[in-house]
Every structure is written in structure tokens, then in C-alpha cells.
Amino acid sequence: MYLDPGSGSVILQTVLASLLGAGVIIRVFWKKIKSLGGKKNLENVEIEEENNSDEFDS
Amino acid sequence: MSLTVDRLGASFRDPSGFLFHRNGQLFRQVNNVYKEDYDLLMSSGLYEKLTQKGWLVSHVEVDASQFVSEQSYKFLQPEKIKFISYPYEWSFSELKDAALQTLRIQKTALQAGMTLKDASAYNMQFHNVAPVLIDTLSFTTYIEGQPWVAYRQFCQHFLAPLALMSRVDIHLSKLLQIYIDGIPLDLTSKLLPRLSRLNGGLLTHIHLHAYAQKKYSATSETHTKQRAQVSKQAMIGLIESLKSTVMKLTWKPHETDWAEYYQATNYSDKAFEHKKRLVSELIHEVSPKTLWDLGANNGEFSRLGIDLEDCSIISSDIDPGAVELNYLTCKKEHIKNILPMVIDLTNPSPAIGWANTERQSLFQRGPVDLCLALALIHHLAISNNVPLQDISNLLAQSGRKLIIEFVPKEDSQVKRLLASREDIFIDYHEDGLIRAFSQDFLLEKQIPIEGTCRTVYLFSRK
Numbered sequence: 001m002y003l004d005p006g007s008g009s010v011i012l013q014t015v016l017a018s019l020l021g022a023g024v025i026i027r028v029f030w031k032k033i034k035s036l037g038g039k040k041n042l043e044n045v046e047i048e049e050e051n052n053s054d055e056f057d058s
Numbered sequence: 059m060s061l062t063v064d065r066l067g068a069s070f071r072d073p074s075g076f077l078f079h080r081n082g083q084l085f086r087q088v089n090n091v092y093k094e095d096y097d098l099l100m101s102s103g104l105y106e107k108l109t110q111k112g113w114l115v116s117h118v119e120v121d122a123s124q125f126v127s128e129q130s131y132k133f134l135q136p137e138k139i140k141f142i143s144y145p146y147e148w149s150f151s152e153l154k155d156a157a158l159q160t161l162r163i164q165k166t167a168l169q170a171g172m173t174l175k176d177a178s179a180y181n182m183q184f185h186n187v188a189p190v191l192i193d194t195l196s197f198t199t200y201i202e203g204q205p206w207v208a209y210r211q212f213c214q215h216f217l218a219p220l221a222l223m224s225r226v227d228i229h230l231s232k233l234l235q236i237y238i239d240g241i242p243l244d245l246t247s248k249l250l251p252r253l254s255r256l257n258g259g260l261l262t263h264i265h266l267h268a269y270a271q272k273k274y275s276a277t278s279e280t281h282t283k284q285r286a287q288v289s290k291q292a293m294i295g296l297i298e299s300l301k302s303t304v305m306k307l308t309w310k311p312h313e314t315d316w317a318e319y320y321q322a323t324n325y326s327d328k329a330f331e332h333k334k335r336l337v338s339e340l341i342h343e344v345s346p347k348t349l350w351d352l353g354a355n356n357g358e359f360s361r362l363g364i365d366l367e368d369c370s371i372i373s374s375d376i377d378p379g380a381v382e383l384n385y386l387t388c389k390k391e392h393i394k395n396i397l398p399m400v401i402d403l404t405n406p407s408p409a410i411g412w413a414n415t416e417r418q419s420l421f422q423r424g425p426v427d428l429c430l431a432l433a434l435i436h437h438l439a440i441s442n443n444v445p446l447q448d449i450s451n452l453l454a455q456s457g458r459k460l461i462i463e464f465v466p467k468e469d470s471q472v473k474r475l476l477a478s479r480e481d482i483f484i485d486y487h488e489d490g491l492i493r494a495f496s497q498d499f500l501l502e503k504q505i506p507i508e509g510t511c512r513t514v515y516l517f518s519r520k
């Protein structure tokens with residue numbers, strides 16, 4: 001590591017970690033629930049997640 | 059015996075390797091200390107995935123035994139980027155797209171077990187009108203639990219200027235020129251309006267971030283490292299949060315300004331079409347490999363050169379709104395050989411950074427084969443009092459050939475500029491222009507634009 005990550009920046013990340021991690025889990029879970037409602041199977045949802053995970057919808 | 063190489067001025071911070079020129083070609087030395095990371099980048103499929111998408115500059119490994127040293131592991135020849143531009147020269151959407159591309163790359167890297175060890179805006183360059191990462195050595199092995207080392211840099215290089223441009227004033231992107239490692243977050247926090255704290259992303263990544271930096275500035279690094287634990291899920295959450303914050307930041311010029319960009323003021327349709335045909339014919343006659351349209355406005359005349367194969371076009375203007383419109387048009391129409399840039403010709407980008415060699419001045423990055431200066435000279439000569447001879451000197455530094463549209467005093471645009479001031483410009487007329495430019499250039503053509511008092515000139519540098 002050649003950059004100084006900065007103590008404050010690292011500490012902020014650890015504080016945010018639990019919130020942000022939980023947010024990701026909730027989003028994935030919510031998408032799965034929604035797609036179940038739409039009668040898609042879970043396997044397809046996982047494949048879609050994988051395909052879309054590196055694409056931003058911009 | 060190995061030859062010593064001169065590394066590029068900007069290539070000194072990262073011990074993983076450096077860039078150097080040899081016989082007009084660009085090479086990258088990968089050092090032994092980066093061996094494991096480089097091998098993982100190439101073997102994990104990450105390099106292939108990113109280069110296929112056009113997100114990372116491609117390279118070929120070359121045999122360069124003459125350069126081998128104790129430090130060196132491999133030598134790469136990267137794909138050539140035609141023109142290097144800097145974030146303080148980009149429009150709002152150019153900086154925003156570069157920010158989002160950095161986050162996409164980081165997310166893709168995490169999936170392959172790697173992470174970006176830096177997130178410098180200078181590592182992003184525009185290639186075929188899309189931002190591409192040019193630093194192949196930016197990736198390192200991801201260790202679960204480690205925080206994102208480049209989080210602070212991302213916020214300083216991308217989020218802070220975007221927030222200031224969007225929420226305070228578009229011209230604040232120029233702060234990047236003063237602060238070479240990005241705009242300090244405490245300064246950004248001070249400059250942003252109080253209401254920006256209501257935006258969760260800005261509250262977290264700018265205001266709380268600035269507060270945390272101040273509060274923990276005396277905390278020892280080892281202590282921080284021992285405590286820091288950020289799961290992969292949380293890291294993805296952080297990237298998503300930054301993405302969402304960046305995407306919500308918007309900027310567009312006032313609607314009336316946008317309308318003005320479309321109007322070719324002071325022209326009848328017929329005269330405008332004649333000017334377009336004339337300039338197009340001259341551009342195609344010169345058939346340049348590099349073209350710089352100075353004072354390009356929304357880039358309409360730059361786009362006359364899009365059918366020229368392999369011609370790289372720089373389309374610059376002082377007005378961030380015009381450049382924004384130019385970039386959005388190029389994106390929408392998939393025009394790949396134009397780079398819109400915000401440039402103030404009366405105060406162009408200087409050479410900055412360590413020893414003034416990290417970032418090149420605008421003119422160090424030239425000259426080009428052909429310069430366009432359409433309806434520009436009167437702004438420089440009359441609004442900025444630059445003598446015609448000095449304008450000629452500057453343009454002679456910039457291009458080998460030159461197309462000028464001269465707007466005389468009889469034209470309403472110049473009358474407007476002179477309305478509020480004394481006319482001290484006794485040499486500002488066609489003969490004065492030819493006389494001043496004849497010291498640097500040969501006059502090749504002189505064609506009046508039908509239905510106007512304006513004239514188009516083609517000059518060739520002596």
C-alpha cells in the first residue's frame with residue numbers, strides 16, 4: 001500500500017461497515033422477494049444478480 | 059548492461075512500476091514487488107474482462123532485455139491514448155462518468171479477488187469518448203476484512219469536486235488544479251451549503267468523513283489497522299453508496315443558455331450553411347491526424363471532422379455549459395474521436411505538481427496538425443486586449459495549419475463588445491490580421507462567408 005488511507009477514513013469505513021453491509025443484504029433479499037412475487041425462480045435471480053452486478057444502470 | 063530509462067514526470071508515487079518513453083514509444087516497467095499482483099490480474103480473468111469492456115487500457119508484454127534491472131519484472135507496451143486530459147479540464151458529466159467508471163472497476167475487481175489500491179482521477183482518461191483506467195498497476199490482492207485504501211482518494215478526486223460543481227458553482231472544478239491530490243474534504247464540507255447535510259451520501263462521505271479525518275488525525279496507523287474490519291459485503295455496500303451519491307449529483311446550465319448554444323447567432327441559415335460547407339472543405343483538404351477546435355462552443359464545427367479516419371479532435375471552450383452539451387451530444391451520437399474540454403485560452407492549464415512535471419501544460423501536449431479558431435479572435439483581441447501578433451504566436455505554437463474565421467468591427471458581435479468601451483484597437487481589421495499573422499504563417503486561402511462581413515482564412519505555419 002503506497003497510499004496513506006488516512007486514520008479517519010478507515011475508522012469511518014468500519015463504522016459504516018455494518019450499516020452498508022446490511023443494506024446490500026436487504027437489497028438483494030428484497031429483489032428476490034419481488035421476483036418471487038413475479039414468479040421467477042431463485043436460480044434465475046441469482047444469475048441476473050451476477051450478470052448485473054458489475055453494470056451500473058446509468 | 060542495462061540501459062537506464064527516464065520515467066515520466068507523473069510516474070513516481072507507486073513503487074509497483076513506472077512509465078517511460080523510448081524512441082517515441084510508451085512503455086511500463088512492472089517491478090518485482092508487484093509480481094504477485096500483476097500475475098493475479100492476468101490469471102484471474104480480471105484483465106481480460108476489463109479490457110474487453112473497454113474499462114482498462116490494454117497492453118502487450120514486450121521483450122525489453124536492454125532495460126532489465128534488479129527491480130524489473132516485466133515490460134508492457136500499453137495501447138496509446140491519443141490525448142491526455144486532466145480532471146480540471148473536464149465538464150461535469152465527464153468527471154461524473156469517470157467517477158462511476160472507477161466504481162464499476164472496483165466492484166468488478168472485488169469479484170475477481172482484487173481491489174483498487176488507488177482511485178486517482180488522473181488514472182482515468184477518455185478513450186473513444188469513454189473513461190478508461192490507464193494504470194494497469196492499480197490493482198492489488200483483496201484481503202477480506204481490509205478497508206478500501208483508496209476511499210479517501212476517491213472522495214477527494216471525484217465526489218468533492220462533483221458535489222461542489224453540482225451544489226455550489228460549476229467553476230469550482232478548477233480547485234482540482236490547485237489541490238493536486240483532490241479537494242480536501244474539510245474545505246469541501248465548509249463550501250457546501252448546510253442543506254447538503256440532508257443528503258445521506260454527502261453527509262456521510264463528505265461531512266462526516268471530514269469530521270472523522272479531523273477527529274482521528276492523531277490516531278496511530280497501527281492502532282487503526284488492528285481495529286479496522288470491513289467485510290466484503292460492507293465494501294460492496296460502500297461502493298454502492300458512493301455510486302448512488304455520485305449518480306444523484308446533477309448539473310445543467312440554465313435553460314436559456316442551452317437554447318443559445320443551438321443558435322448560430324448573427325447568421326442567416328444560408329450563411330451558416332455556407333460557413334459549414336467552407337470549413338468542412340478546408341478540414342478535409344488538410345486531412346489532419348490531430349485537430350484542435352479552439353472556442354468550439356457546443357462542438358458543431360468540430361463534428362465536421364468525425365468522418366476523418368484516425369483523426370483525434372480536441373474540442374475546447376471556456377464555457378462549462380457548452381462543453382457539457384458537446385460531451386453529451388458526442389455520447390448520444392456515439393462519436394468516438396472528439397474529446398470536449400473546458401479550456402480558458404486566456405489562462406490555459408499550466409504545468410503543475412512535483413517539479414512542475416507531474417501534469418503537463420496545455421501547450422506541452424501539442425502541437426496539432428490543424429487548429430480551428432472560428433469566431434474566436436475578436437474575443438481574445440477585444441475582450442482580452444491581446445495584440446494580434448501575440449495571438450498569431452500562440453496559434454503557431456498550437457498547430458501546423460490554421461483555419462480562422464475573422465469577425466470584423468462592422469459585425470454586430472464586435473459592435474457589442476465595443477459598445478461599452480473605447481475602441482483602442484486600431485490594427486483590428488483584415489489587413490492588420492494578415493500582417494500580424496504573416497510573421498508566423500503563410501496565407502493559403504481567404505474566402506468570404508456569403509451574406510456576412512466575415513472571412514475564413516487558411517494559414518500554414520512557416
